[in-house]
Amino acid sequence: MAQYDKSDIERRMAGAVESLKGDLSGLRTGRANVALLDPVVAEVYGAMMPLSQVATVSAPEPRMLAVQVWDKSNVSAVEKGITKANLGLNPMTDGQTIRLPMPDLTEDRRKDLAKLAGEYGEKAKIAARNVRRDGMESLKADEKAKEISEDERKRLEDEVQKLTDKHVADIDAAIEKKVQEILTQ
Structure with missing residues (x-):
């Protein structure tokens, strides 16, 4: 019975991105939210x-x-x-x-909020990388149990890496958007 489950990995990575978006929505920009x-x-x-x-x-x-x-x-x-x-x-x-x-944000407060957004993003990236690690470990276990071949493991590892890259890019985009909001509004 194979341990590797692509949909579970994708769901968990998407959860990290959604969690980040929730955290970012609580950061104050100059607008009422x-x-x-x-x-x-x-x-x-x-x-x-x-x-x-x-x-x-x-x-x-x-x-x-x-x-x-x-x-x-x-x-x-x-x-x-x-x-x-x-x-x-x-x-x-x-x-x-x-x-x-909503009081005006001072320049220092804007910088602090932008830094905090970056910290939230780093936590989300760590969560996505942890999911990647879990996926890679389950693939190695599947190969060791002779459920998949070495070539299949390598192909699936590439798939997991592509998912990770996609979700990390989503995280970067969300942070960039929030930092722009904080610094310009």
Whole structure:
């Protein structure tokens, strides 16, 4: 029974790219992006809950986020959660709505965010390379078990390397795009 599974390798590498895109969406550019508040949690009903379970987040203007809290008694807890998340935002409460104006990013902050995007990308590349290593090891095991020939192993190793190269290129493209957003907006 062969261990090598191309679709599993491809799925895992694509997962690394998707995970990176999720991480990058949380990095702040000069524009309001609802994904910025994804990591925010608020202590409501005696438990820590993600913002998405207690409020609706929208971007009514390019440089403003609005958080519509569903239960009026949770407004201060949500406001405290946003402040604790240390995103550099100043919540302004207006009834059950919390407005979050996007301050201009300083040049230093932009450089820090661009560097962080690069670090996220490096982690994603490491994940893709680990999947490649797993694939190569399973091919060697298949050859050792006499399930595939040496020529077949080499051909499949080339296939795994091409998948890795493709996903690393996708990672580089995602980082490049995010860095451009951070530095120009």
